[in-house]
Amino acid sequence: MKQFIRILFFSFFLSVSAHVNAQHPVNWSFSSKKMGDKLYEVQLTAEVEEPWHIYSQFTPPGGALPTSIKVNKNPLVLLQGGIKESGKMKKKYEEVFGMEVKYFEGNVTFTQLVKLKANVKTNLSGNLEFMVCNEEECLPPKTILFNIPLR
16 A cells, blocks of 8 residues: 555656646747847846746845856857846845845846947857746756847
8 A cells, every 4th residue: 555655646746747847937038139230139038927936147145046147159249248137026035045035027038238240140149047936936947048140
């Protein structure tokens, strides 16, 4: 009987894990917009389902995993300033981390200005890592690759 209960529990756990992985609560989209001669605005936008949230890239060390965006080197591209974030930011003291954290619910857009060194077609590629949580749980961190045309 104990063996039957273990098998039943394990099957249920696998079923729930597969459902969570298939139905991730964050969907990403990527775009670029020409702003001027050789100047582009690149946007990485997360659509976060309720009741989930993702953390700001400016989350202090020792707390939740901040959203991290890493851009691959491209000899044709110059990054202009840092990555800006816009959306419905909230600040909250979380006892589990012992600090105030910054996070986004709903949509959040991370924006980077880039300048091309020449009038050529190229891409901005890299990866982003983020963690999604709600009031009861956090899912494991996830890494997404991106490759955004600059045309």
